[in-house]
Amino acid sequence: MLGSATVWITLIAYSLLVAAVGIYAWKNQQIKTTRNYYTGKGSIGSLVLVMTYIASLMSTWVFFAGPGGYYRGGFTFYLSELSYIPLFPVVAYFVMNKVWMLNSERGYTTPADAYDDRFRSPALRVVLAIVFLAASFPYVASVLVAGGRAAAVASGGVIEANTVIVIMTAIMLVYVILGGMRSVAWTDTFQGWTFILLLWAIIVGTLYIGFGGSLTTAVAGVWQNTNEWFSYPGPDYWVPYAARLGYPLSCAIGWTIMLPHVFVRAAYSGQDLISQRKLMAYVPVLQTLVWTGTMLIGLLAISMVPGLGGEETELIIPFLIEQVISPAGPHLAVILMVGFFIGAVAVGMSTANSFLLVSGSIVSEDIVEKIFKVKMNYDKKMMVARIVILILGIGSMILALNPPELIWTLIMFAIALVMPLFPVLVGAIYWRKATPMAAVISVVVGVITVLFTYFVWNIGWMWYGTFGMLASAVLLVVLSYVTPETDPEVLDEFYGALENAEKKYYKN
Amino acid sequence: MSNNSKLRKVTEKWWLALVVLFYLLYNIPYYPEYGDSTAALWHGALTLIPLWIVVYVGLFRLSSLRQLDEDAICREFNDEGEDINDVR
Numbered sequence: 131m132l133g134s135a136t137v138w139i140t141l142i143a144y145s146l147l148v149a150a151v152g153i154y155a156w157k158n159q160q161i162k163t164t165r166n167y168y169t170g171k172g173s174i175g176s177l178v179l180v181m182t183y184i185a186s187l188m189s190t191w192v193f194f195a196g197p198g199g200y201y202r203g204g205f206t207f208y209l210s211e212l213s214y215i216p217l218f219p220v221v222a223y224f225v226m227n228k229v230w231m232l233n234s235e236r237g238y239t240t241p242a243d244a245y246d247d248r249f250r251s252p253a254l255r256v257v258l259a260i261v262f263l264a265a266s267f268p269y270v271a272s273v274l275v276a277g278g279r280a281a282a283v284a285s286g287g288v289i290e291a292n293t294v295i296v297i298m299t300a301i302m303l304v305y306v307i308l309g310g311m312r313s314v315a316w317t318d319t320f321q322g323w324t325f326i327l328l329l330w331a332i333i334v335g336t337l338y339i340g341f342g343g344s345l346t347t348a349v350a351g352v353w354q355n356t357n358e359w360f361s362y363p364g365p366d367y368w369v370p371y372a373a374r375l376g377y378p379l380s381c382a383i384g385w386t387i388m389l390p391h392v393f394v395r396a397a398y399s400g401q402d403l404i405s406q407r408k409l410m411a412y413v414p415v416l417q418t419l420v421w422t423g424t425m426l427i428g429l430l431a432i433s434m435v436p437g438l439g440g441e442e443t444e445l446i447i448p449f450l451i452e453q454v455i456s457p458a459g460p461h462l463a464v465i466l467m468v469g470f471f472i473g474a475v476a477v478g479m480s481t482a483n484s485f486l487l488v489s490g491s492i493v494s495e496d497i498v499e500k501i502f503k504v505k506m507n508y509d510k511k512m513m514v515a516r517i518v519i520l521i522l523g524i525g526s527m528i529l530a531l532n533p534p535e536l537i538w539t540l541i542m543f544a545i546a547l548v549m550p551l552f553p554v555l556v557g558a559i560y561w562r563k564a565t566p567m568a569a570v571i572s573v574v575v576g577v578i579t580v581l582f583t584y585f586v587w588n589i590g591w592m593w594y595g596t597f598g599m600l601a602s603a604v605l606l607v608v609l610s611y612v613t614p615e616t617d618p619e620v621l622d623e624f625y626g627a628l629e630n631a632e633k634k635y636y637k638n
Numbered sequence: 639m640s641n642n643s644k645l646r647k648v649t650e651k652w653w654l655a656l657v658v659l660f661y662l663l664y665n666i667p668y669y670p671e672y673g674d675s676t677a678a679l680w681h682g683a684l685t686l687i688p689l690w691i692v693v694y695v696g697l698f699r700l701s702s703l704r705q706l707d708e709d710a711i712c713r714e715f716n717d718e719g720e721d722i723n724d725v726r
Contacts, residue, residue: 205678206682209678209682209686212682212686212690213661213664213665213686216689216693216694217657217661219693219694219697220654220657220693220696224650224654358673360675360678360679361670361672361673361674361678362670362674362678363672371667374664374665402706404706407701410697411694414693634707635706635707636704636705636706637704637705638640638642638643638704
């Protein structure tokens with residue numbers, strides 16, 4: 131639909147803009163430690179913190195499978211999402227804010243650092259590094275694939291997806307390698323607002339052309355013609371009772387808390403507790419803004435073009451623009467197609483850069499420095515950090531150019547895979563009796579249970595990591611009573627740090 | 639323990655309990671019936687709207703009960719000390 135010149139000019143202009151924001155953020159900071167480079171070392175202010183969290187969280191699902199998901203899943207799928215979105219402030223209040231306070235006293239870089247500070251178990255660090263890396267690295271390649279695909283679709287195949295993948299990787303690597311978390315956070319803020327505004331521009335344009343701007347007419351049409359869209363289990367059986375519980379639970383714990391790139395933002399990056407409080411208050415609102423937009427596209431699509439199959443609904447936005455908007459308003463269609471293309475690239479890059487950075491921290495800090503015990507001074511550490519990011523970035527690009535089936539399998543259950551780590555984190559903060567051996571076994575058995583849920587019992591699409599998390603919680607409690615306790619000095623140090631932070635930051 | 643701390647602890651417990659309650663009410667097994675659109679919308683409204691209200695009322699109540707020490711926050715912001723993790 132778009133000419134190749136339009137796509138190229140748009141892509142190059144947008145990429146340069148993102149790079150400029152990233153480089154500006156890099157120039158305006160002093161990176162004194164790898165902790166600063168990887169997490170921002172508690173220096174990210176509230177508005178940037180909220181947006182980097184949101185932009186990192188939202189993947190290309192917003193522009194691709196998301197609207198199609200609502201098309202097939204129905205309004206009740208949206209309701210199930212509204213049940214987990216408000217849980218974020220609760221989990222953040224009771225868990226992530228405590229980790230933030232510990233971090234302010236103890237100085238963590240990778241998600242595994244918080245666990246290791248409490249349990250002092252090298253085995254636990256190895257297990258966590260493997261699980262966190264398995265849940266993050268494949269995402270980088272998958273998001274690059276989606277960005278390339280958006281360009282190919284928007285240009286009607288004139289531009290090759292692989293060329294766009296190479297450009298996206300190159301731009302991303304420049305600012306991630308130079309500025310680390312601060313550059314990523316600032317570009318995320320820019321890209322976050324970009325994709326949210328473009329998403330809503332597409333909705334308003336479609337509503338205007340399709341229904342003269344009347345949402346009521348669109349809703350009435352769906353109610354009349356596709357009534358099952360409003361009821362459980364939805365038109366394509368996406369929301370049976372089990373999935374109504376299992377899916378939101380996995381989003382509340384796995385997706386919004388435990389995936390390592392959001393873990394770091396929710397617990398390490400915030401400048402102060404004021405930022406943490408704003409994060410708790412604003413994240414559900416912004417999440418709802420995005421998912422409501424995505425749901426509305428699904429609603430408008432099923433109202434205008436009912437009866438589409440799975441593959442067609444995956445590309446429902448370009449389909450609507452070409453088939454519905456273009457005949458009535460060709461100029462608006464071109465603008466919205468550019469919006470789709472840039473929106474998909476923005477939401478993709480903002481997720482990929484965060485996963486890339488956290489993958490880099492896991493490899494260089496957890497694996498190279500802590501597990502293989504390679505001693506390095508500051509300059510060497512920074513050099514290793516940047517080389518690791520470069521290697522992971524190029525590796526992701528190579529994977530994206532020819533994606534193996536394993537990538538899709540890994541990202542399919544990434545949010546479930548990290549769920550068994552949550553009870554161990556809660557145990558670490560609230561329960562002195564939790565032991566290192568119990569923590570290791572809980573995580574390992576929990577992850578194995580998740581694998582069984584998907585590949586043996588075949589109920590992963592309904593229950594995600596729920597059973598893995600339950601297994602992990604039960605084992606942590608039971609095994610902690612029969613395995614050797616943590617050294618009391620270590621416990622005093624850990625809980626003393628938490629107590630100090632509470633006294634320091636709160637008046638009462 | 640001061641009165642304020644006691645009140646905060648009680649508020650935290652109520653907050654958590656009410657959030658869990660409305661989350662469970664939303665997830666009552668076998669309700670609403672499959673295919674009943676009107677019941678699905680009523681059920682969603684009667685469980686999810688209270689869930690959101692409880693979360694935000696509780697959040698703001700707890701924030702007002704537990705005030706931050708702004709001086710400590712400013713001190714911390716200006717501190718560029720060494721990473722404890724690097725030392726350990």
